[in-house]
Amino acid sequence: MALYSEKVMDHFRNPRNVGVIENADGVGEVGNPVCGDIMKIYLKIENDVIDDVKFETFGCGSAIASSSMATELIKGKPLSEALKLTNKAVTEALDGLPAHKIHCSVLAEEAIKKAVKDYYDRNGIEYDKGLFPDCEGCEHCCDGH
Amino acid sequence: MIYADNAATTKMSESAIAETVKCMRECYGNPSSLYEFGQEAKVALEDARNRIAKCLGADAKEIYFTSGGSEADNQAIFSAAKLGEKKGKKHIISTAFEHHAVLHTLEKLKKQGFEIELLDVHKNGIVTPEQVKSAIRPETCLVTIMYANNEIGTIQPIAEIGEICREKGVIFHTDAVQAVGHLAVNVKEQNIDMLSLSAHKFHGPRGAGVLYAKKGIALETVINGGAQERGKRAGTENLPAIRGMAVALEEAVGNIDSYTEKLIPLRNRLIEGLSKIPYSELNGDREKRLAGNVNFCFEGIEGESLLLLLDDKGICASSGSACTSGSLDPSHVLLAIGRPHEVAHGSLRLSLGEETTEEDVDYIVKSVSEVVTYLRNMSPFWRDLVNGKRPHIFAEYTK
Numbered sequence: 448m449a450l451y452s453e454k455v456m457d458h459f460r461n462p463r464n465v466g467v468i469e470n471a472d473g474v475g476e477v478g479n480p481v482c483g484d485i486m487k488i489y490l491k492i493e494n495d496v497i498d499d500v501k502f503e504t505f506g507c508g509s510a511i512a513s514s515s516m517a518t519e520l521i522k523g524k525p526l527s528e529a530l531k532l533t534n535k536a537v538t539e540a541l542d543g544l545p546a547h548k549i550h551c552s553v554l555a556e557e558a559i560k561k562a563v564k565d566y567y568d569r570n571g572i573e574y575d576k577g578l579f580p581d582c583e584g585c586e587h588c589c590d591g592h
Numbered sequence: 593m594i595y596a597d598n599a600a601t602t603k604m605s606e607s608a609i610a611e612t613v614k615c616m617r618e619c620y621g622n623p624s625s626l627y628e629f630g631q632e633a634k635v636a637l638e639d640a641r642n643r644i645a646k647c648l649g650a651d652a653k654e655i656y657f658t659s660g661g662s663e664a665d666n667q668a669i670f671s672a673a674k675l676g677e678k679k680g681k682k683h684i685i686s687t688a689f690e691h692h693a694v695l696h697t698l699e700k701l702k703k704q705g706f707e708i709e710l711l712d713v714h715k716n717g718i719v720t721p722e723q724v725k726s727a728i729r730p731e732t733c734l735v736t737i738m739y740a741n742n743e744i745g746t747i748q749p750i751a752e753i754g755e756i757c758r759e760k761g762v763i764f765h766t767d768a769v770q771a772v773g774h775l776a777v778n779v780k781e782q783n784i785d786m787l788s789l790s791a792h793k794f795h796g797p798r799g800a801g802v803l804y805a806k807k808g809i810a811l812e813t814v815i816n817g818g819a820q821e822r823g824k825r826a827g828t829e830n831l832p833a834i835r836g837m838a839v840a841l842e843e844a845v846g847n848i849d850s851y852t853e854k855l856i857p858l859r860n861r862l863i864e865g866l867s868k869i870p871y872s873e874l875n876g877d878r879e880k881r882l883a884g885n886v887n888f889c890f891e892g893i894e895g896e897s898l899l900l901l902l903d904d905k906g907i908c909a910s911s912g913s914a915c916t917s918g919s920l921d922p923s924h925v926l927l928a929i930g931r932p933h934e935v936a937h938g939s940l941r942l943s944l945g946e947e948t949t950e951e952d953v954d955y956i957v958k959s960v961s962e963v964v965t966y967l968r969n970m971s972p973f974w975r976d977l978v979n980g981k982r983p984h985i986f987a988e989y990t991k
Contacts, residue, residue, distance in 0.1 A: 456900075459897070459900065460901075460904065462970070465970045466970075467975075476972060480933070480934035480937075480973045480982070481932075481933040481934055482914075482920075482933075483894050483913060483914050483915060483922065483933070483934075483937035484894065485971075485972050485973050486972075487972040503970055503971060503972040503975065504970060504971070504972070505892065505893065505894060505971040505972055505973035505974065506894050506897065506915075507894050507895075507896035507897050507913070507915035507916075508896055508897050508900045510894075510897075511897060511970070548915075
């Protein structure tokens, strides 16, 4: 029994959409180096659709795999759909994560939400604040720091 | 496959395997049985005890077989605490970077009202005899300090600490799990009152260990039951593993000089190679460390992903990152030597062994460099360090 599913290892070994988008329309970063994971999502948006998405991740195998999978799940999708992406959907698409790694999928969900919020803020687009709970991504792992 | 995790466990030696199997096959009697076949097992048990005692410079009566290092640590510490408590002494001195078998036992005693003082191990991972001397108080009942650290391999001044404890009349225990079979140990010459060891760290089998307790130290039983081990540790003896342990220990002790002579140049070659990776640093003293131990921190990356990619290249290693420990914090050892969390997550331990070759070392250096570069290129933390958005922790190159 391996530590991770084959899906996780595939996305870890061959991550999709790694990199940076220069002049991105929205950028979201969550986590911090003290906790040992940071995810950064870059979005290129055309007519409310995610035209391109890239990520950078500092973290463990499941953090890299979660970012890769999450970007695959929102690429080419309307923003409204991207905002509905849950950590559960990311975990399921990866054929599951070990219990203590679930927070990696939470980080992916939160990084995407933060990038979309950044896009809305930059363009003065009105949105329901309830869609973006005040999350700093890392509260799961950073108790006590 | 390159096995560079000998601090985690070692490959059993052929002679230890042969002895273990031989015992399973031919000497399966219970040493507590009175018929001849049982008594033969008893003789084999006592022979192993004698041989192990000799390797440590101890008397056979001072050797208690346990299931391993953790059990020995637990029993040693609880025993000394109990003896202290009877005299109203409830102060224990240890260090901040002990193995959890020691630290968690001390935590338990703390809840029972003991005062636990953990000494600083400095940036180089070494405690000084002077620190111990000034920490000892009239109510100190135990000093427990590891012989060599399991993560960063630093070797402690055991004989000097032992001498101070002897002068002050305080029991001195050392967790020597990483040292026995790798360094010359002599409990009498080094003033060690109690010592823990584990067979699988020196090419012996798992599930066998020893607590050495100097004559006169009354042990507390941790495992209650039958009268084995002079009533101090119940349970039918794991004779095959104990026989394998005795053979492995004699062999390891006999090989210490050649092993050290072979491994130190390989270790130094590995340290030099990895030092060429910018913004990285060796953890622990450069010289006063185990012959096979190398431990580095790399800025901007996380240890678990490093290990998984090294595994893909056929290299077995370990890390002190939170993700590999299953806890939320990175290695307490790296934090104890003053590494900040953000680089402690990016640590790598390589522990070489008898079978490591120069080619292996060069391949490890090349692989680690490639993987670190690859992971840094996708790390937003690394990008911030390069762009000056966050300050570097290490210099670009250290000497």
